[in-house]
Amino acid sequence: xxxxxxxxxLERGWLSANNIVFHEGAEATLVDSGYLTHAGQTLALVAQxxxxxxxxxxxxxxxxxxxxxxxxxxxxxxxxxxxxxxxMAPAVEDxxxxxxxxxxxxxxxxxxxxxxxxxxxxxxxxxxxxxxxLHVPGHDMHALAYxxxxxxxxxxxxxxxxxxxxxxxxxxxGDPSGLPAQRRTLEMLRELDVGVVIPGxxxxxxxxxxxxxxxxxxxxxxxxxxxxMAKSAMKALFTFTLLEKRRMPRATIGxxxxxxxxxxxxxxxxxxxxxxxxxxxxxxxxxGAGVLMEQDGDIVARGG
Amino acid sequence: xxxxxxxxxxxRMDAQSGLCEGCLRTIDEIAGWAAAPxxxxxxxxAAVAQRRxxxxxxxxxxxxxxxx
Numbered sequence: 149x150x151x152x153x154x155x156x157x158l159e160r161g162w163l164s165a166n167n168i169v170f171h172e173g174a175e176a177t178l179v180d181s182g183y184l185t186h187a188g189q190t191l192a193l194v195a196q197x198x199x200x201x202x203x204x205x206x207x208x209x210x211x212x213x214x215x216x217x218x219x220x221x222x223x224x225x226x227x228x229x230x231x232x233x234x235x236m237a238p239a240v241e242d243x244x245x246x247x248x249x250x251x252x253x254x255x256x257x258x259x260x261x262x263x264x265x266x267x268x269x270x271x272x273x274x275x276x277x278x279x280x281x282l283h284v285p286g287h288d289m290h291a292l293a294y295x296x297x298x299x300x301x302x303x304x305x306x307x308x309x310x311x312x313x314x315x316x317x318x319x320x321x322g323d324p325s326g327l328p329a330q331r332r333t334l335e336m337l338r339e340l341d342v343g344v345v346i347p348g349x350x351x352x353x354x355x356x357x358x359x360x361x362x363x364x365x366x367x368x369x370x371x372x373x374x375x376x377m378a379k380s381a382m383k384a385l386f387t388f389t390l391l392e393k394r395r396m397p398r399a400t401i402g403x404x405x406x407x408x409x410x411x412x413x414x415x416x417x418x419x420x421x422x423x424x425x426x427x428x429x430x431x432x433x434x435x436g437a438g439v440l441m442e443q444d445g446d447i448v449a450r451g452g
Numbered sequence: 453x454x455x456x457x458x459x460x461x462x463x464r465m466d467a468q469s470g471l472c473e474g475c476l477r478t479i480d481e482i483a484g485w486a487a488a489p490x491x492x493x494x495x496x497x498a499a500v501a502q503r504r505x506x507x508x509x510x511x512x513x514x515x516x517x518x519x520x
Contacts, residue, residue: 157486158486160482189463193479351457394462451460451474
């Protein structure tokens with residue numbers, strides 16, 4: 149699996165989405181900026197990947213904290229223009245922390261200004277390659293993916309990973325349009341000619357048809373069992389919280405689930421249980437799977 | 453699947469050592485990870501293991517610059 153020389157993927161973990169640097173002669177474009185608390189390292193990685201070029205544009209795939217958290221810092225450092233998917237523009241303009249899923253999921257980002265928007269179907273050039281913006285609602289109802297038909301590359305954001313896709317936020321917030329949208333998105337993606345995917349998280353990968361099939365199997369399971377979808381989301385979101393906080397006293401996590409809207413609402417609406425009871429179950433399953441550990445009464449992220 | 457990334461989502465550079473506080477890699481090693489062949493990834497993981505061992509051997513509070 150090789151990408152054209154002018155594309156550099158900066159791959160980290162789950163808290164910071166992949167950053168993609170495109171060399172364009174003396175200039176460069178960046179896609180997505182990682183999580184707020186990682187912005188210092190993001191700047192250092194981007195500077196390394198620029199290899200002396202001037203960063204002139206930052207483009208986002210969607211509005212979540214692990215993709216936009218470094219936008220303000222990148223703009224301060226480089227003075228670049230920022231382009232966002234048109235559907236997320238109002239929430240960014242008003243810095244609507246609920247719509248951006250910041251307050252409701254207890255996540256952080258820094259307000260930023262943008263210069264232009266990208267609409268589904270728009271064509272743009274990055275790294276001397278023609279890309280078409282594709283609307284890929286589901287995980288985020290306004291998300292865009294970018295497809296290069298000639299080079300057969302797909303920048304999929306969190307609409308498609310090697311093994312799955314991002315949490316179905318709309319459904320978790322009581323909007324039943326999320327899963328049908330994700331199905332339409334995957335069925336649309338299945339028809340694309342793609343040789344390499346640069347996902348929002350994880351290494352670039354080549355086995356495209358298999359990845360779409362795996363995502364469809366996962367989606368079918370979620371369609372059959374909303375509780376299964378909700379359980380999977382609670383585990384993913386709590387792991388994300390722990391990656392940022394690194395550790396939390398076990399005794400405080402029930403209260404955290406009661407206070408943070410997405411944990412509280414999903415506990416009541418999907419499991420019909422008190423948030424603390426759902427928290428206890430989520431913790432036990434994550435400890436059992438080895439995703440989190442317990443030390444001195446604290447629940448701790450992998451790597452301490 | 454190829455060599456697993458050592459990233460643990462700490463992603464903060466230690467100014468003295470020039471290493472990420474979480475995965476103990478240099479900026480060059482993190483930036484080059486996605487495109488690195490497996491042989492280079494294995495070398496980086498070996499270097500990380502050495503750094504980790506030396507860090508663990510240091511007395512608590514010792515300067516991290518001794519490690520790099």
